[in-house]
Amino acid sequence: MSAITAILVATLLGQAYYSPEEAQLLFQQANESFLKQDYTTAREGYEKLLSRGFGGPDIHYNLGTTYLSQGDLGRAVLAFERARRAGGEGPDLEANLAMARAQQLDKVVGTAPEEPFLQRVVAATHGNLVAWLFLGTWLAGFAFVFLFRVLRPGGRAWAAVVGGLLLTASVPSGALLAAHVWVHETLHEAVVIAPTLRAREFPKEEAKVAFEVHPGLKVRVMEETGRYVRIRLPNGLEGWAEREGVAEI
Template sequence: MSGYYTPEEAQDVFLKANEAYAREDYAAAQEGYEKLLSRGHGGPDVLYNLGTTQLAKGDLGRAVLALEQAKKQGGRAPDLEANLAVARARQVDKVVGAAADEEFLPRVTAATDGSLVAWTFLASWVGALLLLLAWRLSRPGRRTAVGLLSAVLLLVALPSGVLLAAHAYVEQTVHEAVVLAPTLVARELPQPGARSIFEVHAGLKVRLLEETGRFVRIRLPNGLEGWTEREGVSEI
């Protein structure tokens, strides 16, 4: 087969993968979803189905990775959150203090839809500018109403602009990953023989801080940090 799918071919592969999942042929289902992703026909639905398939197979690390990627790309279905909850319940690591120690900006951006924030800012800002122009051209008797509406839109544009900037900042500076290895040793230094300080297991979401050679420094949700093998984690 060629390296490109037409929309019709992609839909056919997607439906066949769904059928394979329904008959519990998880290997065939996974192969179908991964083909779509490798040929540019991804998106939240494909990633969600891939994550659900890997969860059924017991591949916890890759299941969480695909589900988190689906969430990052805009997937908001209740089933997505439900499957993530199932995956978290199966994780070996139960990190205490995750909610309390999570940073403010990532929490805010995770709770808001970036595309909705962007469109809200754009619409309110452009609308306010157009109304200001209309205010200058309108008759004196209508200027009060036009001015008030423009002020309201500017008041909406200001916080949405700040929130949009927060999304951009987090996107550029915060890099999250999922542990794929069944057991991954975190060391004090980025060296194979360095002292082990803790272990993490498949499915745990961590923060990537820096990279050197084949090692990356990770931070757990409770703030604990260490160096691990790069191949043991995958960025969301």
Template sequence: MSAITAILVATLLGQGYYSPEEAQTLFQQANEAFYKQDYAAAREGYEKLVSRGFGGADIHYNLGTTYLAQGDLGRAVLSFERSHRAGGDGPDLDANFALARAQQLDKVVGTAPEEPFLQRVVGATSGNLVAWAFLGTWLVGFAFLLLFRFLRPGRRTWAVVLGAVFLVASLPSGALLAAHVWVHETLHEAVVIAPTLRAREFPRDEAKVSFEVHPGLKVRVMEETGRYVRIRLPNGLEGWAEREGVAEI
């Protein structure tokens, strides 16, 4: 996706305060500032675009590269994750991702507990493919049932049978699509952005610290209460940490 395309898509889908021309100008100015190694100005420009709804893959990638140049590892990984989630890919993103991960202090070891069956199924299937499969079979089935009304008596049986077959065939993909939506809404991933994030046994300041993690580590947010969130590390270790220390992808 080109930078201009990302901006136009964001204009249609996002709630922006800039016109496409203003956003493109700001994007170019931020790029020029980055090339001049004026990372503060580049960061300010990209952050303005993101805060006003222009969060395309290219903008998140450039923002992540700027954070990385400034040594802000947590926000660099966060932006690269958001770029990937927005459809970004390619050798540049992979290379900077690898560079950022190599700088992380935390090397989490241990085996994570097995994911629930539903999450494993969702992780093994493509959400877009499932959505198209459901939409396609449902529309074809509905079209055959609609055709039933225009056929003469005695010639309707095949339309009913085919319509029923396609509608029944849409049920598994529909259920899987619902599972994708449910997991997407309930499974929250985040990145540690605090210089040192202390995870406690309970969501209280006086609770014992169980472990510490550092910028750039990807975690899962399990639940929240007050100013604390319960995070789970990739190896399954859990603890309560301050909400401001992590940012959701």
């Protein structure tokens, strides 16, 4: 590797990495800027942390609060939804998300088609809890199986029974965990961020506009082609919109 290449690599690595101490300092500085109502500086700090791989729920939540203070409903809802997906929860998050949604221009009415059974089950269960339940029963089951192997004959039957029960119990939680992974990978939810997003009947600029939506509305991305994505509204209405007008959660 030449000296110039080495310098370039080192520079890029230095720009793309923060130590935990540096990240914490930048987070505190962004928080202080927010308290001073310097929302632009605060937003830049939170976005810089996210761009360097620090994507915890607190950063997304603070970024959403900053966007909400700036009146950017689309990106505020997007950040709050990402905070939720990252494991964030609590009354402050729900209250700010509700506040942002209350300011949305679109009040979608109509009955949405019923979700498939698998998606309803996943929506009704907490992914992290399912993951820990599976991991706990699976590891405990193998631990008792190992204990069965090391105990003396005649006094180890109970270990086999307990281990078998635990491994059996891990099967449904493992299946539910797989369902969570499948839904997460195949179900693409997004938030409208464009000031006005026109959904057309076909993925062509000359196609007739079917409807318009505005920042903050949560939609589902069904498929994509070229610079268009087919979105579905909460009431089941679908149309083709420009990809840049929505951001996936």
